[in-house]
Amino acid sequence: MKIGLSPASHQHASTVFEIIRIFLPELSWHELTGDIQEAHLVLEIDIKEEQLMVGIVEGPAIVEQIKEPEPNELKRIIKLAVYRLFTEKLGFKASPWGTLIGIRPTKIVHRYWDQGLNQEEIEKTLQTNYLVERDKVRKLIEITKLQRKFLLSSKGAKNTVSIYISIPFCPTRCSYCSFPSFPVGKGSQEIDNYLKYLIQEIKGVGEALNEARINIQTLYVGGGTPTTLNLEQLNLFLGAIKEYLLQENTAEFTFEAGRPDTINEEKLLLLKKYGISRVSINPQSMCQETLTRIGILHSPDDIIAKFMLAKEIGFDINMDLIIGLPGEGPEEIRHTLKEIGKLKPENLTVHALALKRTAKLRENKAVSLLENQAAEMFAFAEEWCAANDYKPYYLYRQKQIVGNQENVGYFREKPCIYNIQMMEERQTIWGLGVGAGSKIVNPDDWTLINAYNPKDLILYGQRIEEIIKAKVDKIKTLG
Ligand code: SF4
Structure with a gap:
């Protein structure tokens, strides 16, 4: 559907666009602001005599009383009016999140x-x-x-940070993947090269933080699948973390071990030896047919076997599952949760499938989003979690997410502190490695600067000195 904006309404185009995309996610900016001759509907926004009118030319409208609102308040009211026009007058399905479109x-x-x-x-x-x-x-x-029990005071946030380290490699690339991940197959030369630069960054940033007497509250190694590294590479990498980043009072150290085909007893024992307290083993679904359909090579039995192994060695374990995988409905979600219930992981993260442009699933049209069943599946997952003593502890939303729902992290006894800090942005997180993002928080007003390392492996290596220097200089000014 093409929607146009009357010329006088163009000044509000970005505000209107944000809301219309809830209902028409494929709508492009050009289609909204472009030639109104071709539009199916033309929106008109008019403000006069303390009245805001948002409507369709020669069609239904929503009228709100307004009295000299601040610019942000006016934006909110326009969003509300556009939203109500679409749901109340044009018959579009309401979003459970209303006009809240942000990620957090x-x-x-x-x-x-x-x-x-x-x-x-x-x-x-x-x-x-x-x-x-x-x-x-x-x-x-x-x-x-x-x-709120975990959020730092502004004084505490001045000298406490967390660290994220990216290992952007996996044995193969999953069809639904939208993360930075390079498939490595059997070759490990690329990883060796990468570790050389990554360890330089770990050393540079670690030394600067220690010099500035900054506490590292949590460490998180993600990817990709970090357990793609072989034993020798893990030893080298974890040795550097232990030497430069891990502190006596570091409260939590998570290592993603998403794919069971990358884990074995020796690797898990090594992780334990280096102080890792929490691993993530991710089934996504416990239905074999789904796993085959989306090109995952592991089976539910592989997940169970590796979970038991990690449990025996003494890790807290997170498991990720995804709602909205192709071919799955309420029945499959029930089955997956029943199987997870037998394992009782400490943390469970329930994701809604988000199809970004790069994910292969979107291209091959094998995906059926089951939009009409999404609400039922989410409601069931939520009820199941409550009945099994899992409490929600963090939540975030994504664009183009199945059912317009959200991703939720649950815990039984111990929430993951890193996930809270990363999501609520009240603590500086230094991101190390390819594509890693740093969030530099100003504790005086909780404003934030985002900075990203290059996503390209070669560029990361070429620019490593400059990347380290920028971080070290910033740490010196903050410390
Ligand atoms: S294991 Fe995760 S990061 Fe790796 S390809 Fe699959 S979805 Fe992407």
């Missing part, structure tokens, strides 16, 4: 707590000002209340 809705709620609003006031604001559904509001309140 919990951050908004933390701001309300900071401002001194009570629970009732926050609930009312979310429901009235943003039209968020009641059960999402309840979830936001529950999660943010729990998270």
Whole structure:
């Protein structure tokens, strides 16, 4: 459907665009602002005499009373009016998140707590000002209340950070993958080269942090699949982390071991020896047919075997699963959760399938998003978690996510502190390695600078000196 904007409404185009994309995710900017002669609908926004009118030319409209609102407040009201036009007048399905389109809705709620609003006031604001559904509001309140115990004071955030390290390699590339990941097959030369530069970065940043007497609260090694490294490479890599980054009071050290075909007893024992406390072993689904369909080589039995091994060695374990995989409906989700329930991992992360442009699934059209069943599957997962003592502890949303839902991390006894810090952006996270993002937080006002390492392996190696210098210089100014 092509939607146009009347010329007078162009100044509000970006605000309108954000909301229309909830209903028409494929709509391009050009289609919205382009030639209105070709548009199926032309939107018109008019403000006069303390009235905002958002409507279709010669069609239905929403009218709101406004009284000299601040620019941000005007944006919010326009969004609300566009949203209501689409749901109430044009018959589009409402989103459970209303007009909240950001990735981190919990951050908004933390701001309300900071401002001194009570629970009732926050609930009312979310429901009235943003039209968020009641059960999402309840979830936001529950999660943010729990998270506040882990958020640092502004003084604490000045000298406490976490570290993310990227190992962007996997044995093969999964069809649904949208992460930075290079398939390595049997070759390990590429990894050896990469480790050479990565260890330089670990050393440079680690020395600067220690010199500035900055605490490293958590370490997180992700990817890719970091356990793709062979024993020798792991030894070298973990040795560098131990020497330069791991501190006596580091509270948590996570290592992603997503694919069971990359784990064996020797590797897990080595991880334990180097102080790793938590690993992530990710089934995505416990239905063999689904795994085959999406090109995953492991079986549910492989997952169970590697889970038991990791448990025996003494790790806390996270398991990821995905709702919305092709061919899966409520029945398959029930089966997966029943199987996971037998294993009782410490953490469980329930993702909604997000199809980014790069993922092969999107191209081969084998995907059936089962949009109409998404709400049922999410509701079941949520009920199952509550019944099995899993509590939600972090939440984030993505664009083009199945059912317009969210990704939620659950825990039984211990939440992952890194996930909370990374999501709520109240602590600086230094990202090391290819494609890794750093979030540099200013604890005085909680503003944030994002900085990214190159995504390209060759470029990362070529620019390593400059990458390290930029980080070290910044640490010196903060420390
Ligand atoms: S294991 Fe994860 S990172 Fe690696 S290819 Fe599959 S989805 Fe991507």
